[in-house]
Amino acid sequence: MSEPNKSIGQAINRVDGLLKVTGAASYATDYVLKNTAHAVIFKSTIAAGKITDIETTEAEKAPGVLAVITHKNAPKLNEKGGIRGGALLQSPTIEWYGQHIGLVVAETFEQARYATRLIKVSYEKAEPKVDFTKHQKEAVLPKGNPDAVRGDVDTAFRNAEFKIEAIYETPIEHHHPMETHSTVAVWEGEKVTLYNGSQIVNGAQAAAASTLGIETEKVRIVTPFIGGGFGSKGGQWANLVLTAIAARAVNRPVKLALTRQQMFNSVGLRQKNHQKIRLAATKDGKLTALAHETSTHCAMSNEFVEPCGDCSKVMYEVPNSLISYRVVPMNIIIPTYTRGPGKSTGSFALESAIDELAYQLKMDPIQFRLKNEPAKDPSNGKPWSSRTTVQCLQEGAKAFGWEKRKIEPRQNQQGEYLIGYGVACGTYPARQQNSSAIVRLTRKGNDVKATIELAASDLGTGTNTIIAQTASDALGLAVNKITVKIGDSTLPPAAGSVGSVGAASFCNAVNDACEKITNELISKSSKQFFVRPTAAHLMVSENLTKFETRADAKAPADAGSYSSHSFNANFAEVWVNSQTGMVKVHRFLAVTGAGKILNPKTARSQIIGGNVWGIGMALTEESVLDPRWGNFVTRSLADYHVPSNLDIGTIDTIFIDEKDTIPNKLGVKGIGEVGIVGVAGAVANAIFNATGKRVRDLPITPDKLL
Amino acid sequence: MRPFKYSSTTNVKAATHLLMANPRAKFLAGGTNILDLMKEDVERPDELVDITRLALALVKPVTEGVNKGGISIGGLGKNTETANHPLIRQNFPLITQAILAGASAQIRNMATNGGNLNQRTRCPYFYEVSMPCNKREPGSGCGALQGINRMHAVFGWSESCVAVHPSDMCVALVALDAVVKVQGSNGQTRSIPFADYHRLPGDTPQKDNNLAHGEMVTSIEIPKNNFANKSYYLKVRDRASYAFALVSVAAAIEMSGNQIKQARVAMGGVAHKPWRAYEAEKFLAGKEATETNFRQAAEMEMKQAKPLEHNKYKIELGTRAIVLALTKAMNGGKAG
Numbered sequence A: 001m002s003e004p005n006k007s008i009g010q011a012i013n014r015v016d017g018l019l020k021v022t023g024a025a026s027y028a029t030d031y032v033l034k035n036t037a038h039a040v041i042f043k044s045t046i047a048a049g050k051i052t053d054i055e056t057t058e059a060e061k062a063p064g065v066l067a068v069i070t071h072k073n074a075p076k077l078n079e080k081g082g083i084r085g086g087a088l089l090q091s092p093t094i095e096w097y098g099q100h101i102g103l104v105v106a107e108t109f110e111q112a113r114y115a116t117r118l119i120k121v122s123y124e125k126a127e128p129k130v131d132f133t134k135h136q137k138e139a140v141l142p143k144g145n146p147d148a149v150r151g152d153v154d155t156a157f158r159n160a161e162f163k164i165e166a167i168y169e170t171p172i173e174h175h176h177p178m179e180t181h182s183t184v185a186v187w188e189g190e191k192v193t194l195y196n197g198s199q200i201v202n203g204a205q206a207a208a209a210s211t212l213g214i215e216t217e218k219v220r221i222v223t224p225f226i227g228g229g230f231g232s233k234g235g236q237w238a239n240l241v242l243t244a245i246a247a248r249a250v251n252r253p254v255k256l257a258l259t260r261q262q263m264f265n266s267v268g269l270r271q272k273n274h275q276k277i278r279l280a281a282t283k284d285g286k287l288t289a290l291a292h293e294t295s296t297h298c299a300m301s302n303e304f305v306e307p308c309g310d311c312s313k314v315m316y317e318v319p320n321s322l323i324s325y326r327v328v329p330m331n332i333i334i335p336t337y338t339r340g341p342g343k344s345t346g347s348f349a350l351e352s353a354i355d356e357l358a359y360q361l362k363m364d365p366i367q368f369r370l371k372n373e374p375a376k377d378p379s380n381g382k383p384w385s386s387r388t389t390v391q392c393l394q395e396g397a398k399a400f401g402w403e404k405r406k407i408e409p410r411q412n413q414q415g416e417y418l419i420g421y422g423v424a425c426g427t428y429p430a431r432q433q434n435s436s437a438i439v440r441l442t443r444k445g446n447d448v449k450a451t452i453e454l455a456a457s458d459l460g461t462g463t464n465t466i467i468a469q470t471a472s473d474a475l476g477l478a479v480n481k482i483t484v485k486i487g488d489s490t491l492p493p494a495a496g497s498v499g500s501v502g503a504a505s506f507c508n509a510v511n512d513a514c515e516k517i518t519n520e521l522i523s524k525s526s527k528q529f530f531v532r533p534t535a536a537h538l539m540v541s542e543n544l545t546k547f548e549t550r551a552d553a554k555a556p557a558d559a560g561s562y563s564s565h566s567f568n569a570n571f572a573e574v575w576v577n578s579q580t581g582m583v584k585v586h587r588f589l590a591v592t593g594a595g596k597i598l599n600p601k602t603a604r605s606q607i608i609g610g611n612v613w614g615i616g617m618a619l620t621e622e623s624v625l626d627p628r629w630g631n632f633v634t635r636s637l638a639d640y641h642v643p644s645n646l647d648i649g650t651i652d653t654i655f656i657d658e659k660d661t662i663p664n665k666l667g668v669k670g671i672g673e674v675g676i677v678g679v680a681g682a683v684a685n686a687i688f689n690a691t692g693k694r695v696r697d698l699p700i701t702p703d704k705l706l
Numbered sequence B: 001m002r003p004f005k006y007s008s009t010t011n012v013k014a015a016t017h018l019l020m021a022n023p024r025a026k027f028l029a030g031g032t033n034i035l036d037l038m039k040e041d042v043e044r045p046d047e048l049v050d051i052t053r054l055a056l057a058l059v060k061p062v063t064e065g066v067n068k069g070g071i072s073i074g075g076l077g078k079n080t081e082t083a084n085h086p087l088i089r090q091n092f093p094l095i096t097q098a099i100l101a102g103a104s105a106q107i108r109n110m111a112t113n114g115g116n117l118n119q120r121t122r123c124p125y126f127y128e129v130s131m132p133c134n135k136r137e138p139g140s141g142c143g144a145l146q147g148i149n150r151m152h153a154v155f156g157w158s159e160s161c162v163a164v165h166p167s168d169m170c171v172a173l174v175a176l177d178a179v180v181k182v183q184g185s186n187g188q189t190r191s192i193p194f195a196d197y198h199r200l201p202g203d204t205p206q207k208d209n210n211l212a213h214g215e216m217v218t219s220i221e222i223p224k225n226n227f228a229n230k231s232y233y234l235k236v237r238d239r240a241s242y243a244f245a246l247v248s249v250a251a252a253i254e255m256s257g258n259q260i261k262q263a264r265v266a267m268g269g270v271a272h273k274p275w276r277a278y279e280a281e282k283f284l285a286g287k288e289a290t291e292t293n294f295r296q297a298a299e300m301e302m303k304q305a306k307p308l309e310h311n312k313y314k315i316e317l318g319t320r321a322i323v324l325a326l327t328k329a330m331n332g333g334k335a336g
């Protein structure tokens, strides 16, 4: 996959690795500014109703307290300014349990936290809507999400000989990045700088400015390192702006970091999905009908729908199909984008159903999938720019030893363990979004160096590294001659690290800028070149000490005429304790076709991260609400279980060698999201193969396997 | 966290005196439980008496008294050191296994034996101060009784509290008839049989155990036994590490020929205290060590269980866990 003398495709270490392991990398709260005060948020303890009184005198008198801000004294903010989920202290209305209702600013964090405990709030309670099972029947068609209908699903399903109809449920999940959402705000006159983990730097800037009611240029976002986000730092939340108003109120820099407990009701969640699948096939395994009907909840005043039917739209050739959504507003914090939005949860339903139908047909589930491989995108008739599902399945089957799998469950037992194999596929769209980049070249003697600047963000995935690699190849400079500056809204605007667009958007912009600077240097030169020289050579031959340019990159003009996606196939071997129901994922293999892999090492880490979360989705992760009051009873990482090392044996990754320059010049498709798609399905299918039990509601905890 | 006073001392008497002098003072050992609870505003002591400097960490043979020939572990010994001490590994591998099944390596390195006994329930309603909880605030009601109670008790609960004791170590200790040695502020010591140390909730769920204010756990004695090569600690949980038990079982068997001379079975995750399965033990005495007998014993024990809305699975799981733990004990289950 990698070419000699090229950095792209090499598994180099992270360029910022040393900074990270030595603690020198600065995350939002690491910015130590003189005279910083500390803010702590306090929250509602009811899920619906309004605040009738909020008594703050005692808190105001507590040691160290500088200010207490509530809806009574908060400055007016624009609630439609782009901050997700409200909670901006603009009114006494309560729409979910744990909504922000105020903050205390004090000299120290401890003083501020203590003072929050002295605040007395009186409420007028309303009947909260928090029990999804009870309110599901009230779900209605969401705006902008009409039913997608092809052919006649009902008739095809009714007439089919082989079919399954089942409901698959996924629970509320939380993102829980290691770095909780944190902000440091500093005003200088009318300008504010916000140190804040933001997946979309320019998005955070625009949202903060418009909510505060000031011009965009007056807000600067600084976010060079982010301790994970998984979608929860894509949109921006109230903490960003509340820190700014706190800093203004006390006229000092203010630091605010959410606690882990506060993360459950401050920065969105993945909502509970109830997915009904109807899937039918002919005797020889040709799909005839697929209906994927999702109902779910959203916030009281904000609609959001996770597109669970997306995989069902594109994965299989099926003449009759229906994809639909219904949504009910409830007193739960607004759901938001969460890794593999819609695809990870939706593929669990779809790929379980495929497995169920394959079993009914007595057909190998890989063969069944291959039989229904679509020649073009079934949802819009566009040709694929490339599609690797078949290769992923075939290479994966070989590498995994799929032939050892028994079609009947409970045929593979070792001691008290039942062993099973499962497979499931996934996909995620590939897109390039507008991004700009500046290249600055400098030279001392023969030593040429480059600085690359753009308002990209690095969630910890390796953005800094792949940008350096891209620039290295495009300029003819070693990686260590390149400085990457990202995570600052004063840099050229760029896309976000969201929806798997980051790598394609950033690296193509950087590549364009580097090509452009080379072209400009060539035209500056009076020489004739037979072999295209590098920018590095030209700096020397033209005797320049400084040169710079900027490129504004866009997706290729005809990218939209094709359907472009990353694809994968996931293989799981589980060991289920036949007595206790505890499951270990003994082996996992993800085979991914994601176009050009810029750095196999960081890419592998990305895929493994997605796999682990997918295994968590399958086995352990669930945020449980008390249906009476709307509070989460899983309220720390001791109760909200992500998988531990012991739950997972080995994880292997294979990347399909794929060249597809239709979606973008570099042929990068993106891997952040696809790594989690299909994972839960593979695990659930393996559990069926091991035990003969089909669990359709995640997570598959031991009690469900007794 | 509310402001509090910090005191420290190197002798037991002074420590217990400090506590007696202030009804709102508490001991600070490893701090892995009490500090969390203070940050959550659940525990509100106005003074912490740091006892980590007391010389109460030793694991040593008991040389006098009724438990002579047994082993004593210090009230301030760290969980990790206790688990890995050769005297414990050789004589009571059940304790080693139970300790190592709990928490995480980092927490066990900080946590002490006395703190482990006195750690508080993980009931989420107990932790969330805006929720009703009779244990935290007597008379406020029990949030879990009609709430989310998947993790809660099936034995010995009352309408006022359905919480479980979270410890793993204590399950092994109750199975082995350990004795808790405590010292009060008047200098007097007393011995509390482990099974009487923790309490059932009754209508005073605010009291987890029978330790009086000012009393300190100085050591725990484990009498000599013949279980070392037939014991096993089984912990069933939502993930393989770093999770509290759904159900756990400490099983130990002493054989005489092909008959069970005596069996010990205790359970975690099922009651307000580490639960000794006396019914199962009684049935097994004198029987052959067969799976059928194990199952019958397990079913007899679990017959007395009264599940709540979300924890009915604990009946079947508890039954299976007892059978599996006894089976593994018979196979000489070794410490991890």
Ligand SMILES: Cc1cc2nc3c(=O)[nH]c(=O)nc-3n(C[C@H](O)[C@H](O)[C@H](O)COP(=O)(O)OP(=O)(O)OC[C@H]3O[C@@H](n4cnc5c(N)ncnc54)[C@H](O)[C@@H]3O)c2cc1C
Binding pocket: A638, B026, B027, B028, B029, B030, B031, B032, B033, B034, B035, B036, B075, B076, B079, B101, B102, B103, B104, B107, B110, B111, B112, B113, B114, B115, B116, B117, B118, B119, B166, B167, B168, B169, B215, B216, B217, B218, B242, B243, B244, B245
């Ligand atoms: C995330 C997490 C997961 C955990 N998982 C498990 C698990 O799976 N299994 C398990 O068993 N445990 C688990 N634990 C609990 C852990 O074992 C306890 O927190 C620990 O044993 C407490 O010991 P400590 O010394 O830190 O006690 P501290 O926090 O210092 O004290 C706890 C209480 O005991 C009192 N106390 C301490 N020492 C004495 C003494 N000598 N005499 C009288 N009173 C005393 C204190 O006053 C305080 O009230 C977990 C803890 C955490 C934080």
Ligand code: SF4
Binding pocket: B121, B123, B124, B125, B126, B132, B133, B134, B135, B136, B141, B142, B143, B144, B145, B160, B161, B162, B163, B205
């Ligand atoms: S079970 Fe006990 S600890 Fe939990 S809410 Fe009820 S009274 Fe409180």
